[in-house]
Amino acid sequence: MTERKRRRGTRLSVGESRVSMVALGLAAWVVGALWIFPFAWTVLTSFKTEQDASAQTLHQGLSFGRYNDVSQSTQGTLSLGTAFTNSLIVVLVSTTIVMLLALPAAYALAIRPVPKWRDVLFFFISTKFLPVVASIFPIYVYASKWNLIGTRTILIVLYIAINLPLAVWMTRSFFSEVPRELIEAAEIDGTSLFNQLRSVIMPIAAPGIAATALLCVIFAWNEYFYAIQLNFAGASTMPQWVIGNVSTRGNFLAKLSAASMIACLPVILAGWAAQKRMIRGLSMGALK
């Protein structure tokens, strides 16, 4: 694969003098700083004492104390360990199954188009238009009939359903980026389907597939509506744990900030690490 020549970027101003370059770079920094501010402030608050946090001052120094506080479990409340384990299992299992279902579907849609593939694709996207509230009552009714309320299973099933359309849609476009000639050449050489996938298709589509899986992880990890509707019992996930830290009395701002940071950290780190890949993934195909 040849690396595409990197462009010089969009030019906005006439002549693009050195001064305007610097000015636009600075503008980007200002925008970035503004956008991150609420988050950065919360990070700062999470290290403060409760007194400093509610007064928005900084007299008593910074420490990991609040992180320690929120990770201690109290009797009768949802503990961090439980919520984290639940979230981890639900997210990993659902994303794995989504990808296992989406890849063959995408293959059938892009590389060896089945008849009426456009209709099928449109059907997948259209399920996304269906607001979750439209199907929550039957799901609730049947989930309680089958004793699935408060289990990880029901969340896994539902998270597969919310992410599948996006995954099929995105992986299909990444697959259709694979040059037809390559696949035909591999076929003439008598390469088996599995080897074709492994040595021809996957290397080209991999960044896109990774971007897709990451988006599925983000949406599943952050999901809140189904989690509170169907999972008030033992299988609560991280968003519920964060909400559980909102106290109605006493100081809680620093503890809440610490809890928020713990809850968001895994996805933030994954997102930071994969940002370039995500942009490349989106530019490769999301539209074709």
Next chain:
Amino acid sequence: MLPALVFAVLVTQLPFLVSIYYSFTNLKDRTQSIIPEPTRFVGIDNYKAIFSDQFFRQAMWTSVQMTVYSVVLSLVFGTLFALLLDRKFFGQGIVRTLLITPFLLMPVVAALIWKQQMFSSIFGILDKVLNFFGLSSVAFISDHPLASIVTVLVWQWTPFMMLIMLAGLQSQPSDILEAAGVDGATPLGIFRQLTLPHLRRYLELGALLGSIYIVQAFDAIDVMTGGGPGSTNVPYYVYQESLGGGFRYGAASAYAIVVVIFSIIIATFSLRVLSGLLKDEDRA
């Protein structure tokens, strides 16, 4: 492909069909009503009731405003930020990282951050800033619930739009841009006549995905206002009527069916408006 298709049908379409059936009944949660009524078929009564329900109309209007404002603003910001980022400058990667972060946060956490740290009249930074400039405090969330929620949604979705637009900018073939530059086209002309038309499909994609997710906004509303007047969108209203306390599953199902029709309309509409705008741009 079949497994994926079967799964999608089972988990998304079947419940929807059951919802349609419920919407023609007076199904309620038996444990929640004092005198249990047997569930029976009520025809289109639920649908007729929708038209006389002013709260529902209000929720519809809130939904439209919330979605349109959020999608348009985050697309505009996202495009501007992408243009700023699509150039070499010191710390490009760091700035991109800063800008992306809000999208990675849990919606619940994003709403809490804004509610407690920014908007709050007790702890809020905005309040401190206003006081610093000698201005009086503003009760952001209670006086401007819609604007507050739109702020949070725009804060979270701008990075998503920015990613899509960056992808669009980077997929532009460089040789054409260079050729235009050699031919003496001004950068502004290049932007108007080459970049913008090229970005059109990316803008549409952003608008479509954005509206699909934002029209269903629930978390931010639940956390910030709990559905006060002016901030209850249709999904939240349906929730209030059913699992959130009303327990009128039959009636709420009818609302939900209307929501489905409504969100398809909104998504199609925002897409149309956008491509219409850009077509005008092409002709100019």
